[in-house]
Amino acid sequence: MKKNILAAALAAMVTVTALAGCGSAASDSGNSGSTGKTLTVGTNAAFPPFEYVGDDGNPDGFDIALIKAIGEKAGYEVQIQDMEFDSLVSSIGNKIDVAIAGMTVTEERKNMVDFSEPYYEAVQNVLVAKGSDIATAADLEGKKIGVQLGTTGEFIADEIPGAEVSAYNKAVDAVNDLNNGRVDCVIVDKNPAEVFGAQFSDKVDVLGGEQFDFEPENYAIALPKGDTELAEKINSALKELKADGTYDSLVSKYIEE
Ligand code: ARG
Numbered sequence: 001m002k003k004n005i006l007a008a009a010l011a012a013m014v015t016v017t018a019l020a021g022c023g024s025a026a027s028d029s030g031n032s033g034s035t036g037k038t039l040t041v042g043t044n045a046a047f048p049p050f051e052y053v054g055d056d057g058n059p060d061g062f063d064i065a066l067i068k069a070i071g072e073k074a075g076y077e078v079q080i081q082d083m084e085f086d087s088l089v090s091s092i093g094n095k096i097d098v099a100i101a102g103m104t105v106t107e108e109r110k111n112m113v114d115f116s117e118p119y120y121e122a123v124q125n126v127l128v129a130k131g132s133d134i135a136t137a138a139d140l141e142g143k144k145i146g147v148q149l150g151t152t153g154e155f156i157a158d159e160i161p162g163a164e165v166s167a168y169n170k171a172v173d174a175v176n177d178l179n180n181g182r183v184d185c186v187i188v189d190k191n192p193a194e195v196f197g198a199q200f201s202d203k204v205d206v207l208g209g210e211q212f213d214f215e216p217e218n219y220a221i222a223l224p225k226g227d228t229e230l231a232e233k234i235n236s237a238l239k240e241l242k243a244d245g246t247y248d249s250l251v252s253k254y255i256e257e
Contacts (some may be wrong), residue, residue: 039076041067042096042228043084046170048195049254050102050219053082062254063100066119069222069246073237084169086150087114093224098234102189104152104217114225116234118218119247124153125193125208127178127186134185136211146174152217153187172196189217191255203216 045051045059054060059080071078081096088099089112104122105115128134134143142162145152149167157165166183174186175196188196190208197206208214225233230245241247 015024021243037068037076038079039071040066040079040081040095040097042081042083042091042099043101044088044170045080045082045191046172047085047102047189049191051100056108061101061225062120062250065254066241066247066249067100069100069241069250070234070237073240075232085148086169092222098230101222102192102219103222104156105220106131106152109222113222114227114231115220115222116231117238119238120219122186122189122191122217122219123208124156124212124214124217125190125206126212127175127188127193127196127204127206128184129178129181130203130205132184132205134207140185143184144182146177146186147171148174151188153189156214157187175200175204200215206235207248 011182043051043059043063045053045061045064047061048062049061051059051061059082060093064080067080068078071074083091083095085101087102088096088103092099092113099113102120102122103109105118106191109115113121126134126140132138140157140160140163142159142164144164144166145157145160147157147168148171149169151171154165154167157163166174166177168177171188171192174183175187177183179200180187186193186196194210197204222232223234238247
């Protein structure tokens with residue numbers, strides 16, 4: 001199934017690009033936070049299993065299902081807008097109302113947006129070509145490292161001594177360059193790393209754990225700064241979904257198969 005997800009994501013990338021240009025049909029939704037309105041949700045649908053383009057050409061994945069369930073509880077019609085990951089934070093409050101994109105809560109992002117309660121714990125992993133000499137964090141020094149632009153993987157790579165970092169708009173483009181030999185490894189979140197690892201299982205290995213000792217990260221929904229009414233609605237919907245079993249069923253459907 002993971003392979004199917006990725007194949008669909010890859011195959012429909014052109015469609016996504018086309019969809020991304022359509023603009024928001026909910027430009028009047030603003031960020032008022034009142035119910036019965038459209039909630040325009042930004043994502044970057046190239047991050048399986050959290051978001052990818054489904055067989056029907058529409059964004060799907062854990063985050064998409066979660067935000068739709070939240071919208072249903074909180075009384076919003078959810079409209080998904082696919083865009084570059086790196087422009088999500090700055091688009092909140094203008095092009096989009098909120099963002100759900102496997103986005104890690106960071107102090108820097110908190111200067112620009114508020115975050116919901118965390119909904120998933122993540123950690124970075126390292127994709128390497130089979131037979132690579134990279135096995136521990138120390139081995140990353142001086143290496144050519146591929147990352148997705150504007151992600152925590154990029155921030156981590158930037159701190160590695162002597163590393164030559166290449167940032168791509170999509171994580172899969174970094175993985176393609178790993179397969180081409182243009183980079184030595186790719187630093188990306190664990191679950192997407194596992195999906196890419198399964199897709200290219202003949203070529204790559206997925207490394208992580210205590211050899212690298214990356215800090216745990218928390219995914220949360222990015223919200224307009226200061227909109228406490230919207231934050232409360234989203235947080236209480238999330239809490240209800242955890243209590244009524246919906247959250248767990250989405251985890252088993254999309255993440256733990
Ligand atoms: N968790 C990482 C971050 O917040 C990567 C998220 C990338 N998400 C995506 N939909 N491309 O920086």
